[in-house]
Structures are given as C-alpha cells and as structure tokens.
Amino acid sequence: MSSEARVSSLDVARRAGVSRSAVSRVFTPGASASAETAAKVRRAAEELGYRPNALARAVITGRSRIIGLIVAYLDNQFYPVALERLSNALQERGYHILIFTAGNRDEDISGILQELIEFQVDGIITASVGMTNDLTRRCAAAGIPVVMFNRGQPGSGLSSVTSANRAGGAKLAEFLVAGGHARIAHVAGWQGSSTGVDRKTGFVDRLAALGREPLDVIDGMYDREITMAATRDLMARPAPPDAIFAGSDHTAFAVMDVLRGELGLDVPGDVSVVGYDDVPIAAWPGYDLTTIRQPVGRMVEATVETLLAQIEAPDRPAQALEIAGDLILRGSARIPEGYGP
Amino acid sequence: MSSEARVSSLDVARRAGVSRSAVSRVFTPGASASAETAAKVRRAAEELGYRPNALARAVITGRSRIIGLIVAYLDNQFYPVALERLSNALQERGYHILIFTAGNRDEDISGILQELIEFQVDGIITASVGMTNDLTRRCAAAGIPVVMFNRGQPGSGLSSVTSANRAGGAKLAEFLVAGGHARIAHVAGWQGSSTGVDRKTGFVDRLAALGREPLDVIDGMYDREITMAATRDLMARPAPPDAIFAGSDHTAFAVMDVLRGELGLDVPGDVSVVGYDDVPIAAWPGYDLTTIRQPVGRMVEATVETLLAQIEAPDRPAQALEIAGDLILRGSARIPEGYGP
DNA sequence: CCGCAGCTTGCATAGCTGTGCAATGAAACG
DNA sequence: CGTTTCATTGCACAGCTATGCAAGCTGCGG
Numbered sequence: 001m002s003s004e005a006r007v008s009s010l011d012v013a014r015r016a017g018v019s020r021s022a023v024s025r026v027f028t029p030g031a032s033a034s035a036e037t038a039a040k041v042r043r044a045a046e047e048l049g050y051r052p053n054a055l056a057r058a059v060i061t062g063r064s065r066i067i068g069l070i071v072a073y074l075d076n077q078f079y080p081v082a083l084e085r086l087s088n089a090l091q092e093r094g095y096h097i098l099i100f101t102a103g104n105r106d107e108d109i110s111g112i113l114q115e116l117i118e119f120q121v122d123g124i125i126t127a128s129v130g131m132t133n134d135l136t137r138r139c140a141a142a143g144i145p146v147v148m149f150n151r152g153q154p155g156s157g158l159s160s161v162t163s164a165n166r167a168g169g170a171k172l173a174e175f176l177v178a179g180g181h182a183r184i185a186h187v188a189g190w191q192g193s194s195t196g197v198d199r200k201t202g203f204v205d206r207l208a209a210l211g212r213e214p215l216d217v218i219d220g221m222y223d224r225e226i227t228m229a230a231t232r233d234l235m236a237r238p239a240p241p242d243a244i245f246a247g248s249d250h251t252a253f254a255v256m257d258v259l260r261g262e263l264g265l266d267v268p269g270d271v272s273v274v275g276y277d278d279v280p281i282a283a284w285p286g287y288d289l290t291t292i293r294q295p296v297g298r299m300v301e302a303t304v305e306t307l308l309a310q311i312e313a314p315d316r317p318a319q320a321l322e323i324a325g326d327l328i329l330r331g332s333a334r335i336p337e338g339y340g341p
Numbered sequence: 342m343s344s345e346a347r348v349s350s351l352d353v354a355r356r357a358g359v360s361r362s363a364v365s366r367v368f369t370p371g372a373s374a375s376a377e378t379a380a381k382v383r384r385a386a387e388e389l390g391y392r393p394n395a396l397a398r399a400v401i402t403g404r405s406r407i408i409g410l411i412v413a414y415l416d417n418q419f420y421p422v423a424l425e426r427l428s429n430a431l432q433e434r435g436y437h438i439l440i441f442t443a444g445n446r447d448e449d450i451s452g453i454l455q456e457l458i459e460f461q462v463d464g465i466i467t468a469s470v471g472m473t474n475d476l477t478r479r480c481a482a483a484g485i486p487v488v489m490f491n492r493g494q495p496g497s498g499l500s501s502v503t504s505a506n507r508a509g510g511a512k513l514a515e516f517l518v519a520g521g522h523a524r525i526a527h528v529a530g531w532q533g534s535s536t537g538v539d540r541k542t543g544f545v546d547r548l549a550a551l552g553r554e555p556l557d558v559i560d561g562m563y564d565r566e567i568t569m570a571a572t573r574d575l576m577a578r579p580a581p582p583d584a585i586f587a588g589s590d591h592t593a594f595a596v597m598d599v600l601r602g603e604l605g606l607d608v609p610g611d612v613s614v615v616g617y618d619d620v621p622i623a624a625w626p627g628y629d630l631t632t633i634r635q636p637v638g639r640m641v642e643a644t645v646e647t648l649l650a651q652i653e654a655p656d657r658p659a660q661a662l663e664i665a666g667d668l669i670l671r672g673s674a675r676i677p678e679g680y681g682p
Numbered sequence: 683c684c685g686c687a688g689c690t691t692g693c694a695t696a697g698c699t700g701t702g703c704a705a706t707g708a709a710a711c712g
Numbered sequence: 713c714g715t716t717t718c719a720t721t722g723c724a725c726a727g728c729t730a731t732g733c734a735a736g737c738t739g740c741g742g
Contacts, residue, residue, distance in 0.1 A: 021693080021731080022690085024728095024729060025691085025731095054461070055399050056727080057729060059394065060698090074421040074424065079421075080424075083440075084414070096441070098437055098439050099437070099439075115395075117390075119396065120347075253625065262626070281622075284594065284602075286597065286598055286602065349697085361722090363722080365700060365701085393698090393699075397700090398700075399699095400698080401699055401726070402727090
C-alpha cells in the first residue's frame with residue numbers, strides 16, 4: 001500500500017522489530033517461528049505490501065518453480081486448450097509457465113535453449129515441436145528434465161506423453177473399411193513428427209492386415225493450405241477417394257472446406273472424412289467430425305506428473321506414456337452396422 | 342557439455358584465468374572488455390556450457406525482463422493468435438511471457454497479483470479479463486505498469502489497447518440497415534467488458550440515428566452455450582429477426598450453428614449473421630463470416646510499445662489507444678448495393 | 683533450586699551476478 | 713624517452729533471500 005519502491009524483507013524486519021531471518025522463516029513453509037513473531041511479521045508485511053522475491057529465492061534454493069513451454073504454433077485448437085490446462089495444473093502445484101514460441105527450425109530451438117538455461121527453468125515441456133537430436137543432447141547436458149507433449153522421440157532418452165496414435169490410426173482404418181469405402185486416402189500429419197508418422201503407420205498397417213491398401217498417402221504437414229492443395233489434387237483424379245483420413249481435426253476441416261465449399265460435394269454422401277484430436281470445433285454442427293479423441297485432461301495430468309517427478313528425482317529414467325483415445329462417432333463419415341449405440 | 346552441475350561465472354573465470362567481473366562484462370552489452378579476454382571467456386563459457394543467470398541478474402538490476410500475461414480463457418481463437426504474436430514481439434525485444442490463467446472472479450485475480458509481485462514482473466498484460474477497481478489500485482501501489490489488451494477501463498488510470506469498438510458497431514448497424522433488414526437483433530458480448538458494451542453502444546446508437554431500434558439485445562456473455570440459448574429464444578418468437586449481430590466471431594459461429602444445424606435455416610437467405618474479430622475461422626468456407634477485423638498485428642505492436650515505454654518511464658501517463666478496423670465482406674450476410682468492390 | 687531439552691532467534695555465510703572505484707598497463711603524443 | 717590518457721581489470725560491495733550454527737529463553741522433571 002506504500003509508494004512504488006520495492007519493499008524487501010529488511011523493511012519488514014525493521015517494522016516488525018525482528019531480524020531478516022525471522023521474516024524469511026515466516027514465509028518459508030516448514031521453518032520454525034513462534035506464533036507471536038509470525039503475527040507481527042505478517043502484519044508488517046501486509047502494511048507494507050511485502051511479498052518474498054521469488055527470483056532471489058530461486059537463486060539460493062536452485063529451484064525457480066518456472067517451467068519452460070516451447071510451442072511452435074497455436075492455430076490448431078488442440079494446443080491452446082492444452083496450454084490452458086497445463087497452466088492450471090501447474091499453477092495448482094506452485095509452478096508457472098514461461099512461454100517460448102518457435103518455428104521448427106533448428107536455430108530457433110537452439111537459441112531458445114540458451115534462454116531456458118538463463119532463466120533457470122526447472123523443467124521443459126515441448127508441444128507441437130519436433131526436437132533435433134542435437135537439442136536432446138544439450139538438454140541432457142544441461143540437466144534439465146524434458147517432457148514432450150503430444151510428440152515422442154524414440155531412442156532420445158526423453159520422456160513423452162502422447163495418445164495411442166498407432167492404435168488410433170488402426171481404429172480409423174477398421175472403421176472406414178467397415179463402412180464399405182472403396183478408395184481410402186490419407187492426407188497425413190507432418191512426417192517429421194512422431195504423431196504424423198504413428199497415425200499413418202497404424203492406419204496403413206491395419207489396412208494391409210485387412211487386405212487393403214490406401215489409394216494414396218500425402219504429407220499434409222499439419223498445414224491448412226498444403227492439406228487443401230493435396231485434397232484438390234486427390235479429387236481431380238479419374239478415380240477420386242470416397243474416404244479421406246486427415247492427420248488432425250484442424251486439417252480435416254480444411255479437407256471438408258475444399259470438398260463442400262469448393263467442389264460442392266456432400267460429406268459424407270460423396271466422401272467420408274475423419275480426423276484426429278477431437279478439438280471443440282469438431283463437435284460443432286458446422287463440421288460434426290468423426291474423429292479419435294485425444295484425452296487432453298489425462299495427457300496433461302500425465303505430463304505434469306512425469307515432469308515434476310523427474311524434477312524431484314533427476315535420475316529417474318525417462319518414460320514414454322501412451323494414453324488410449326476413443327473413436328468419436330459423428331456425422332462426417334458413414335457409420336457402418338455394429339458401430340454406434 | 343559437462344555434467345549437470347550448474348555452472349557459474351566463477352567456474353568460467355577460473356577456466357579462462359580471469360576474474361568474475363571480466364566474465365560478467367563480456368556478457369553485459371555496453372561494458373568494456375578487451376577482444377583478447379572476451380575470446381578467452383567466450384571459449385571457456387562455450388566449453389562449460391555457461392549462460393548468465395537471468396534470475397540473479399534480475400535481482401540486482403531490478404529488471405526481470407519478464408512480462409506477466411493474465412488470460413481468462415482461450416477458446417475464442419482471437420486470444421491464442423494474439424498470444425502467439427505477443428510472445429514473438431516480446432521475445433524480439435528480449436522479454437518473455439509468464440502466463441497466468443484465471444477465471445474472472447475477484448479472488449483469482451487477487452491471488453495472481455501476489456504471484457506477479459513475487460516474480461518481479463516488469464509489466465503486466467491482461468487479455469479477456471475484466472479488472473476490478475481494487476486490482477487497479479493495487480497494481481498502481483505495486484508500481485507495475487499494466488496494459489489491458491482488447492479491454493478498456495475508463496477512469497482507471499490504466500493503459501489499454503482496443504479496436505474502435507463503437508465505430509465498428511456503428512459500421513455493422515449501417516451495413517445491416519443498408520441491406521434492407523427489417524428486424525435486427527444483437528446477441529451482445531459480455532456486458533461486464535468494455536468491448537461488449539462499446540460494440541453494443543455503437544451499434545444501438547447508430548441504429549437510432551437511422552431511425553431504427555433493435556428487435557432485442559441479449560447478453561451472450563461471450564459464451565457459446567448462452568449465445569446458442571439466446572438464439573433459440575429469438576428464433577422462437579412470432580416475429581423472429583432477419584439479421585443477428587453477434588458480439589464476437591466465436592459466438593457468431595454459435596448463432597450460425599443454431600440457425601443452420603438445429604433450425605435448418607439458410608444463412609444469409611433467411612437470416613443474415615455478422616460477427617466481430619475476423620479470426621482465421623471466419624474466412625473458412627464453412628462459415629464465411631462477414632465481420633469487423635480487429636487488426637491483431639497493430640494491436641499487439643501498440644500493446645508492446647506502450648508497455649515497454651511505461652517500463653522505461655514509469656511516470657508516463659496511461660493512454661487508451663483505439664485502432665480502427667475494417668468491415669470484411671463475406672457471405673454470411675446480404676451485401677447491399679454500393680458495398681463491396 | 684538445578685540441569686537438561688527443545689523451541690526461537692539472530693548472526694554470519696552462501697548463492698550469482700552487476701558495477702563504482704582505483705590500480706595497472708599500454709598506447710599515443712610531444 | 714617522458715608524460716598524459718585511456719582502456720582494461722580486479723576488488724569490494726550491493727541486491728535479496730535461505731539456512732547451519734550457536735546462543736538465548738522457556739519449561740519440565742528431579
């Protein structure tokens with residue numbers, strides 16, 4: 001409530017008639033202080049508007065309670081939703097998110113790692129970022145725990161939390177085949193990412209197990225424009241697909257926009273479309289998209305638990321968690337007999 | 342490249358055969374150091390993987406280069422887009438965003454202010470948050486500059502950056518009247534926010550100036566469900582509206598989903614719909630929404646400039662900036678003669 | 683009444699860095 | 713070659729807090 005000069009523990013100590021140590025102990029859980037001095041200190045702190053300096057505290061305890069979040073892009077709604085939940089989950093545990101936006105270029109990521117070290121972050125979460133092996137090595141060298149959210153990197157020694165992407169891709173393959181589709185195409189997610197590769201692999205392998213093969217697989221790079229171009233290309237062929245699996249909901253919307261908006265086709269009458277993620281928009285009647293749900297809540301919980309555990313015990317081995325996701329039936333694809341309620 | 346022990350400037354100094362001061366000066370722009378020692382120091386730092394401790398630096402300079410961002414929700418796509426740009430703009434200037442998610446309840450905000458002070462943030466940006474006057478006073482007391490993004494609070498003494506919301510509302514009123522609509526309704530943005538109030542006021546006032554009045558004005562709270570309920574209510578009346586202005590694009594999508602998805606109506610054949618923001622989805626063929634563009638890029642620039650200027654010169658008076666936004670013509674509303682190209 | 687145990691509290695130090703000040707060295711100039 | 717000047721560098725201190733250690737005090741039991 002005083003003027004704008006920053007107020008330190010010394011000011012509080014003087015006003016309360018005690019030493020700095022006493023003030024520090026009052027604000028340190030687990031330290032011993034008598035009820036009387038605690039009251040005096042709290043009152044003085046209140047009057048002066050004092051709060052302990054978390055940065056100075058971090059310098060001496062070696063714990064900043066800051067988590068660095070590296071995120072490449074936010075246009076896929078899955079990531080803002082996850083960001084909000086991550087922030088809430090970490091806030092509840094006394095941690096905070098320092099955000100870093102980066103393209104997927106190596107030099108971006110490299111520079112960001114420097115800054116993460118400068119800010120003494122206790123841990124790192126990456127989202128929608130494909131890490132390089134170089135970065136992997138440097139993180140390990142810096143001794144900062146890393147959890148990759150919605151990405152994995154086998155053999156990197158880094159923890160990761162993903163949904164069961166291969167299983168999800170397989171479910172969609174079965175679903176589309178059961179729906180009686182003849183020409184099934186896949187506009188895949190970025191093949192530089194584990195999610196993009198795993199979904200594709202699970203999808204193609206299950207098709208093969210059913211004695212089928214995809215009409216075509218094109219890398220849509222998780223990009224709206226590229227996916228739209230790929231869709232136009234597919235549909236311009238003599239025998240166009242009657243079902244398209246897009247690598248994410250965000251790109252499935254792009255596919256549907258081309259089919260309905262540009263080509264005047266009916267979904268699912270002419271072409272069935274399925275996606276992956278179950279972002280909120282997928283439930284809107286405008287798209288009503290059949291998709292695999294990525295359980296954001298549980299993925300976030302697992303990410304936070306894993307990261308904090310690794311911060312507590314740095315020697316704990318990294319673990320790659322996969323969380324199963326359900327097929328969500330909606331109106332964008334023919335529903336075969338036996339599915340649904 | 343070494344083991345995981347944190348490496349300090351003393352380690353680098355020893356390895357380079359110089360004093361701590363020399364190391365500090367090499368990493369402080371503007372300080373004097375000979376080319377020779379700079380080379381020695383940089384080399385030793387490289388070998389040890391040293392980076393200066395930004396937290397310790399912040400303790401002594403009194404500048405953390407951390408900006409606190411308070412955001413209430415991210416489901417309206419306008420905010421993730423803004424967040425990404427804010428982060429980029431600040432990163433370019435050597436600042437970073439510490440993120441705080443909060444509901445709009447007073448106790449949330451109050452607790453967050455404590456944490457903002459603890460982390461010694463140099464400035465605060467609020468987005469999608471309605472601040473209380475109490476918070477206003479406490480921020481001023483703490484001496485931390487605040488810029489409200491996409492919100493204003495007249496008379497609070499806080500800086501703000503918004504688009505010209507009254508002017509935008511007026512443009513939409515004119516546009517809908519020129520389109521020959523007979524019964525014009527407004528499902529407004531949250532009336533506890535300046536944007537919601539200003540857009541409504543500009544809209545209603547211009548209607549009045551044209552000798553018209555709205556069929557009804559309902560507070561949609563910027564919430565999808567509430568807006569959908571309001572739309573159902575409007576359309577169930579004996580004389581339903583033939584044009585609806587929704588307080589944001591995000592809620593305009595909700596209106597369209599009810600009209601087309603639930604009621605089987607044609608947009609704009611039966612009802613014209615307009616929104617506000619011009620988020621990316623508004624341009625997708627699935628919605629193709631006529632709206633007022635909020636120029637995110639310029640709003641972000643202005644926010645960053647204002648905040649940094651206020652950090653440099655704390656006595657600088659607060660300013661409320663308004664940035665004009667254009668009417669973007671698309672297919673969700675009848676286009677009157679004389680508009681368009 | 684005395685000794686001991688246990689809780690409090692102040693002192694001093696640690697944890698990392700920026701920066702004023704003075705000393706050192708070299709370079710430049712006469 | 714002598715002197716002045718300037719850049720450079722080390723020392724010491726500041727900035728804010730946590731914590732081990734020892735001293736003080738209180739209370740309890742003998």
